[in-house]
Amino acid sequence: MNVIEIKNLTKTYGKARGITDINFNVEEGEIFGFIGPNGAGKSTTIRTLLSLIYPTSGSATIFGKDCIKFAPEIKKEIGYLPSEVFYYDNMKVKDLLKYSASFYKKDCSKRIKELADIMDLDLNKKIDDLSLGNKKKVGIVQGLLHEPKLIILDEPTSGLDPLMQQKFFELLEEENKKGATILFSSHILSEVQRLCNRVAIIKEGKIVTVEKISTLKENNYKKFKVETKVPLDQNYFQIDGVSNLTGKGNVTSFLFRGDINAVLRKVAEIEITNLWIEEPDLEEIFLHYYEKEAK
Numbered sequence: 503m504n505v506i507e508i509k510n511l512t513k514t515y516g517k518a519r520g521i522t523d524i525n526f527n528v529e530e531g532e533i534f535g536f537i538g539p540n541g542a543g544k545s546t547t548i549r550t551l552l553s554l555i556y557p558t559s560g561s562a563t564i565f566g567k568d569c570i571k572f573a574p575e576i577k578k579e580i581g582y583l584p585s586e587v588f589y590y591d592n593m594k595v596k597d598l599l600k601y602s603a604s605f606y607k608k609d610c611s612k613r614i615k616e617l618a619d620i621m622d623l624d625l626n627k628k629i630d631d632l633s634l635g636n637k638k639k640v641g642i643v644q645g646l647l648h649e650p651k652l653i654i655l656d657e658p659t660s661g662l663d664p665l666m667q668q669k670f671f672e673l674l675e676e677e678n679k680k681g682a683t684i685l686f687s688s689h690i691l692s693e694v695q696r697l698c699n700r701v702a703i704i705k706e707g708k709i710v711t712v713e714k715i716s717t718l719k720e721n722n723y724k725k726f727k728v729e730t731k732v733p734l735d736q737n738y739f740q741i742d743g744v745s746n747l748t749g750k751g752n753v754t755s756f757l758f759r760g761d762i763n764a765v766l767r768k769v770a771e772i773e774i775t776n777l778w779i780e781e782p783d784l785e786e787i788f789l790h791y792y793e794k795e796a797k
């Protein structure tokens with residue numbers, strides 16, 4: 503079953519591009535990554551899903567229901583962490599969380615304490631006195647205190663130190679094991695790689711691809727680095743399947759997809775001093791997608 507279904511979703515801000523014709527689904531139980539550079543349209547998509555802004559055209563459903571028409575009902579089952587959190591600074595953390603919890607028809611006090619313990623958050627402090635990272639923690643507890651079925655996180659780790667990021671990821675993995683579906687936007691590739699089952703890559707308001715992380719990382723691409731005694735002709739390795747070809751002095755590198763014997767035959771024809779064949783990291787794979795689309 504799909505928890506989120508996005509169909510031809512478009513949002514323009516006056517004449518400015520927001521998102522164009524976005525399509526993807528998030529299945530129940532998935533941790534789904536939504537990745538792209540700044541300004542690509544991640545927040546616009548997420549805000550539309552939460553009916554904080556209205557689409558120009560297209561539609562989306564959450565739990566099978568239109569996300570705009572049924573927004574109040576759907577939101578009870580969603581935990582949302584916005585990319586930027588704003589609070590009434592004068593309140594104490596525990597009062598703010600109590601107030602947030604009052605929107606749900608269940609007692610969340612035990613869960614608030616558990617989450618505050620995990621995230622090392624002092625409930626008795628005033629919001630005003632918190633650092634940016636601690637404010638983010640308040641947002642995290644606020645998003646998770648009602649044990650939502652769907653967790654939507656917009657750039658959740660900005661401001662958290664590495665130890666807290668780790669704890670937060672463990673928390674998300676636990677929520678996911680308990681059955682929560684998670685949509686997670688980020689421009690940090692390593693965290694997506696670590697957490698998510700599938701990703702949608704967005705660029706300039708359009709989806710470039712939706713893939714399983716395992717497929718992205720599979721042997722589709724190899725990274726070649728060839729060192730020669732003298733610099734190679736720039737186009738020597740320009741054969742079918744080669745991309746991201748760069749030469750720096752005596753070292754030529756490229757990504758390759760296909761039968762690697764084709765590359766090895768080219769290698770055999772020249773004098774080399776060293777050869778590396780590696781798995782590319784996600785960053786290089788994403789760059790490859792971006793560049794391919796830009797052509």
Ligand SMILES: Nc1ncnc2c1ncn2[C@@H]1O[C@H](COP(=O)(O)OP(=O)(O)OP(=O)(O)O)[C@@H](O)[C@H]1O
Pocket residue numbers: 515518519520521538539540541542543544545546547585689
């Ligand atoms: N309120 C607005 N008015 C006009 N343009 C907007 C508005 N909000 C977003 N945009 C534009 O829509 C596009 C997508 O922005 P969005 O914030 O969705 O990107 P993003 O992928 O979330 O980026 P970031 O990681 O920087 O938050 C950008 O070109 C942005 O300038």
